[in-house]
Amino acid sequence: MNSRKIMEVTHTKYDIAINLDKEPEACIILKQVMADEKYGFTWDNGIAPVTPAAEPKLLTGLFDQLSKQNTASYIDEIFSICHLDYTDERYILDVDKDYFNHWEKTLKKETDYPIVGLNTGAGQRWPTRQWKVEYWESLIKSLQDKGYYCVLLGGKDEHENNLALKQSTGSFYSGYFSVQQFIALIAQCDLVVTQVTMAMHLSLALDRKLILMNNIFNPHEFDLFDLGEIIQPDQGCDCYFGSSCIHGQSCMQYIKPEEVLSAVERHLPLDQVKLKSNYSYEL
Structure with missing residues (x-):
């Protein structure tokens, strides 16, 4: 301002x-x-x-x-x-019609399989939230083997890693975009896997299924509106709200790709999911 x-x-x-x-x-x-x-x-x-x-x-x-x-x-x-009573009010978020149509046409050419968005970054403020690139690669390959279509999400900070993941897995990635373009891309996903990021909030606002990886924050703070689940390290985290790990290596390493894969299958089972996004916007 x-x-x-x-x-x-x-x-x-x-x-x-x-x-x-x-x-x-x-x-x-x-x-x-x-x-x-x-x-x-x-x-x-x-x-x-x-x-x-x-x-x-x-x-x-x-x-x-x-x-x-x-x-x-x-x-x-x-x-x-604000001296108000919370009664399960949901987020309200507009989706740009033109961007929505662009991504719908683009992805329709690519796949008819259920789309899983993978938000591979967590910002620079809390590096302790980052999941290993090798874990993302393993998860992507397992999802593809099961029959899911993977879309890489992120911003400028994730660009190089996402390019590398696109190269090694063949997953969809076409760069980073404005917020409105990013919102419209998430709206095309059937489920999103992310750490605690803006993508988490956007996914909830768009009524997308969500697998949230969390370590350093109080999990009670997150209301997922029955859209998914929170996955955390089994042994707990000793670096509450910490930007660096006292053990030298983030406990995110203890969240394994197999665990995330199982969560995706629980919330987006291939034998029940409707193909393509069911999100609709009001013009």
């Missing part, structure tokens, strides 16, 4: 203003905004809850032990912060 936009926001009167971000810049802006009602996090010589409802989420961000004890999903938490 540039300085002009900040000036506009802080000099406009609102009925309700909400900030769910615990970054200082966002909290200071909410402090300066004029609104009849405010919810979330503000600034008071430091990050502070606007109302008592936001205090638990602030504390879980400060103290790992409290965070580990939490059993509420993130969606439930943000509803509470």
Whole structure:
């Protein structure tokens, strides 16, 4: 947000203003905004809850032990912060019609088999979430042997690895794209395998089946809406919210390709799945 936009926001009167971000810049802006009602996090010589409802989420961000004890999903938490009752409301997400049609035509030429999207990266902030490239390659080959069609997903950071996986497995990959193009591509998938990433949220918003690999986060935070399952290392993770592993090697290595393959088969069985994506958008 540039300085002009900040000036506009802080000099406009609102009925309700909400900030769910615990970054200082966002909290200071909410402090300066004029609104009849405010919810979330503000600034008071430091990050502070606007109302008592936001205090638990602030504390879980400060103290790992409290965070580990939490059993509420993130969606439930943000509803509470806004003084609302969560009753299983789902994400709402638009899909660009032209991009959707482009990917539908492209993939129709490639396959009539169920499409599994594989989001191979996890961003640079938490390298501990990364799954081995060799594991992705093994999973892809096993999925292909079973009769699934694999589509590689990712951004700029995953480009080189995805090119290598395309070369070694023959899976579909045509580069990285804008967010709207990425959304439309995920909409063509019947199921997505990913770590905790933007692709996870987009898949849920598009009502896609989901296999979520998690290690460093509290699994209670994720509401998958009965669309799939969470797979974690059996022995647990000692690096809660950690960007580096105290053992020198991420425990993601203990999530084996065979385990992920079995999860895909459970949630997208070949003898029951309808061929091609059943996602529809409203024009």
